[in-house]
Amino acid sequence: MRTEDHDSSLSRSGGDLDARKAAILEAIVTGYIGTAQPVGSSHVASATGIQVSPATVRSEMVALERDGYLIQPHTSAGRIPTDKGYRFFVDHLASPGRLGPQQAKQVSSFFTQVQGGLEEVLESTSSLLSDLTSYAAVVVGPSHEQAPVRSVQVVGLAPRRGLVVAVLADGAVENRHVEFPFDVDDDVLAQATAHLQATVSGATISALPTVPPINVPATDDVCRLAAEALTEAGKLSDHEAVFVGGPSRLASAFDAIETVRGVLSILEQQLVVVSLLRDVLERGLSVAIGSEHGYEPLASCAVVVAPVEVNGRQSGAVGILGPTRMNYPEAMAAAEVVGRQLSERIGAEQGNQELNEHG
Amino acid sequence: MRTEDHDSSLSRSGGDLDARKAAILEAIVTGYIGTAQPVGSSHVASATGIQVSPATVRSEMVALERDGYLIQPHTSAGRIPTDKGYRFFVDHLASPGRLGPQQAKQVSSFFTQVQGGLEEVLESTSSLLSDLTSYAAVVVGPSHEQAPVRSVQVVGLAPRRGLVVAVLADGAVENRHVEFPFDVDDDVLAQATAHLQATVSGATISALPTVPPINVPATDDVCRLAAEALTEAGKLSDHEAVFVGGPSRLASAFDAIETVRGVLSILEQQLVVVSLLRDVLERGLSVAIGSEHGYEPLASCAVVVAPVEVNGRQSGAVGILGPTRMNYPEAMAAAEVVGRQLSERIGAEQGNQELNEHG
DNA sequence: GTTGGCACTCGGTAGACTCGAGTGCTGAGG
DNA sequence: CCTCAGCACTCGAGTCTACCGAGTGCCAAC
Structure with a gap:
């Protein structure tokens, strides 16, 4: 309780710790990471390079605890780092780290x-x-939101069912089923594919241009449906x-x-x-x-x-x-x-x- | 020990249990499923419909244990079902089960x-x-192994890079990158697409026919590479x-x-x-x-x-x-x-x- | 075959105790 | 003022004991 009353700003110099405190904190963090056990003053004294006695370490530890870098799971146990302690370790102490x-x-x-x-x-x-x-x-x-469309194709699966496939410039493939309200033959599909391809190529899938009609009713319908499906797919693919x-x-x-x-x-x-x-x-x-x-x-x-x-x-x-x-x-x-x-x-x-x- | 020596076939009639044993087993299984606690004889006696005393239940339980339907975690605990006990429950006792x-x-x-x-x-x-x-x-x-190929397309992504996209009849889309050893322009891609489409359509992706050459070197190369890529994709997609x-x-x-x-x-x-x-x-x-x-x-x-x-x-x-x-x-x-x-x-x-x- | 009675087993819980790691404090020495 | 050995103290973890009670197996009686 008593310690809590002090504002931690008392003895800090802008979030930095003096060299010895830092060394002690480092020893505690690495020790705790290694063993998952609270780290005691004697362990720190022997593990850290600085030659000081456990008693000195202890007095530093109370300061570190007061400043919020350490906590004690219970009286008379070693210390473990707080989030703030880990943060300091990561920001100032951790050696760059190389892979083995x-x-x-x-x-x-x-x-x-x-x-x-x-x-x-x-x-x-x-x-x-x-x-x-x-x-x-x-x-x-x-995310494929920004990738331009490279190719669009409408493939027939059944007389009234198709699949719109779009290949994006980043190599992603988006596809979506389309249901036609009337039978569609391969010629219409080919025409629609060509028209879509011409219109949509280069646009991003999240901002497709509207497809201008070419005044062939069936083809225009297929194009419209396919474009809608693509827009839909684009919405989903932002996840x-x-x-x-x-x-x-x-x-x-x-x-x-x-x-x-x-x-x-x-x-x-x-x-x-x-x-x-x-x-x-x-x-x-x-x-x-x-x-x-x-x-x-x-x-x-x-x-x-x-x-x-x-x-x-x-x-x-x-x-x-x-x-x-x-x-x-x-x-x-x-x-x-x-x-x-x-x-x-x-x-x-x-x-x-x-x-x-x-x- | 003693019980283990007996073959369980002694008192079984073909894996079936008499009605009371079955009821007791059922009570134990449902009880254990509900509480995760070993089920005792008195609980069974009160839970099951049959009006018998716990003592009778107990003697039945030793039989069930001898036959391998139940085990005791330790002496003087209730019983819990064995795998065999659950199996009998599932096969003969569980009511059909409806969703709420x-x-x-x-x-x-x-x-x-x-x-x-x-x-x-x-x-x-x-x-x-x-x-x-x-x-x-x-x-x-x-699995897409059996679905026939509905459409194949080779899309260029870079001068020497393409994407083969195959649409299967079940609506699945397989795609794979291809690397070309030379620059490929859109005409070649279109020609290759057409040729592949004609050859491969209708075949299953796991058993593609070989693509006959049309004696246009570049196109043939692209076709060959694309077909290889598809075969590769087919192999992967059986997972x-x-x-x-x-x-x-x-x-x-x-x-x-x-x-x-x-x-x-x-x-x-x-x-x-x-x-x-x-x-x-x-x-x-x-x-x-x-x-x-x-x-x-x-x-x-x-x-x-x-x-x-x-x-x-x-x-x-x-x-x-x-x-x-x-x-x-x-x-x-x-x-x-x-x-x-x-x-x-x-x-x-x-x-x-x-x-x-x-x- | 069924059942109540009964002694027995044994896991789980609670309390007492010890052990030891680790602390905070203090006072002496640099 | 910093350091540190000494020391009393705290408290979790482990051990031991006793006890309770759920549940059993057995047996004699119905």
């Missing part, structure tokens, strides 16, 4: 070997990231593809089964996951710890995020979701490397043709 | 409202099934689409966190899930309990499966995965209804055009 040689090899061999469409790549990337870190991983694919890898690893990360339950159920809501990552990135962060992101069920989780950028434009993200006591340097390194490699990979598929597109 | 009016309404309103492509429908169906039952749900989509709904619900179903972990990690392996459902269906079962399916990590799970059939041909499945002490009647009813509705839904999209296809 084995992990680096795993990443590079993955990206040289992976094949298949965009979806497959994203999906297996999420598994890769989860394998690398032993935490759950999230990969959000690029980006989300892939979650290794959620089962979260089961081992927490001991309270209710926590696991809550976190998993968040991960099932793809929209929430997307906006979580987006929020974090928009705030210019690469890590969000505990309460920093606004999702209460994830209060005991930390998220490490890295953007996926194609042609300098952000178009997706990779993320790692683990307990707040996660291995931040490793996770940040993994997210950064995988995010970059994935950017290159997607860029290789799209980048060049974008230049041609407008050339 | 509210659930039935939920299902029908879902199927009238759901829209979007096949994938979206399957995905949200898995959520529906999970919501209905409070267990995890699995939906396996139809059907799998959607898992509500895995987080499993966290509440078991108390051992290790069990949760194991089950979740099985659910992440889509291939395993598919073959699990397939195995169960192939053995003509709708329920697999505990050790009946061969997957040890799922030993404490039961699976309820219902087929998805289009035109009388099985083309997918829905499943419910819960603890062995799950509510079988409800789960079976839910799986059955959802499976049937999903069949109709998919059939409505495909059935008619199949007739036209070969007509």
Whole structure:
């Protein structure tokens, strides 16, 4: 109680800690990350480089606790870091973090070997990231809102049923069923396809131009219906593809089964996951710890995020979701490397043709 | 020990139990499903319709235990059903099981409202099934191996890069990137598209005919590459689409966190899930309990499966995965209804055009 | 075959106790 | 003023004991 009364601003110098306090905090964070046990003063005294006695460490620890970097689970236990403590660690203490040689090899061999469409790549990337870190991983694919339409085709499936297929410049394929109010033969479909193709090519799927009639009733109807279907598909596709890898690893990360339950159920809501990552990135962060992101069920989780950028434009993200006591340097390194490699990979598929597109 | 020595065939009449034993077993199964607590003789005596004393129930219970329907977690606890006990319950005791009016309404309103492509429908169906039952749900989509190709198109994305898009008669769209060793212009693409279309239409994607050359070098090369890519895509697509709904619900179903972990990690392996459902269906079962399916990590799970059939041909499945002490009647009813509705839904999209296809 | 009576078993809970890790404080020494 | 050894203290975790009660198996009587 007594300690709570003091405002933490008393002994802070703008959020920075002196070297020894920082070293102590670092020892506590790394110790707690490693053992999941509260860290005591004697352990800190022996683990940190500074040669001081446990008693001195203790007096520093009360200061760190007063300033909100540490808490004691109960009197006479060691300290564990608060979210603020982790934050300081991530911002000022964590060494840049490199992948181990084995992990680096795993990443590079993955990206040289992976094949298949965009979806497959994203999906297996999420598994890769989860394998690398032993935490759950999230990969959000690029939104197709901005990609211009490259080709449109209306395929007949039944006399009164068709499928509109649009290929976007980023290689994505959108498709949607259409129901015709009358029988449509192949000639009409071909004509409609040609007309649509001419009109719509180059526009983005979220802002399609209206298709001018060519005064052939059947064809015009088909074109109208197909355009409507495409618009519809475009609306749906602004919800980006989300892939979650290794959620089962979260089961081992927490001991309270209710926590696991809550976190998993968040991960099932793809929209929430997307906006979580987006929020974090928009705030210019690469890590969000505990309460920093606004999702209460994830209060005991930390998220490490890295953007996926194609042609300098952000178009997706990779993320790692683990307990707040996660291995931040490793996770940040993994997210950064995988995010970059994935950017290159997607860029290789799209980048060049974008230049041609407008050339 | 003593009881183990007897072969259970001693007092069985072909696996059937007399009416009273059956009633007792039923009371124990339903009791255990409801409370997760071992069920004692007095509870059975009061819960079952038969008017007998707990002592009589007890003597019946030792017989049931000797025959392998029940076990005692420890001396002087109540009994809980074995897998065999659940099996008998499912086969002979469970009343057919109807959905509650509210659930039935939920299902029908879902199927009238759901829209979007096949994938979206399957995905949200898995959520529906999970919501209905409070267990995890699995939906396996139809394989496209048998669907004939309806349309093929080669779209250029970059001078040396293209996308082969094939529309199958069941409305599925397969696509794959192709890399050309030389620049390809639109005329070549159009010619290749036309030639491919003529050759490949009507064949199944898993057994494409070879494309005869037309003696235009560039076009032939493009055709060959595109056909290869399609074959590749066909190989990949025999792994059907799998959607898992509500895995987080499993966290509440078991108390051992290790069990949760194991089950979740099985659910992440889509291939395993598919073959699990397939195995169960192939053995003509709708329920697999505990050790009946061969997957040890799922030993404490039961699976309820219902087929998805289009035109009388099985083309997918829905499943419910819960603890062995799950509510079988409800789960079976839910799986059955959802499976049937999903069949109709998919059939409505495909059935008619199949007739036209070969007509 | 059924049943009430009865001794018995054993898991679960609660209390008492110990152990030890870790603390906060104090006073001496730099 | 900082450091640190010494020390009393706190409190969680583990162990042991006793006890309760649900539930059993057995048996003698109906």
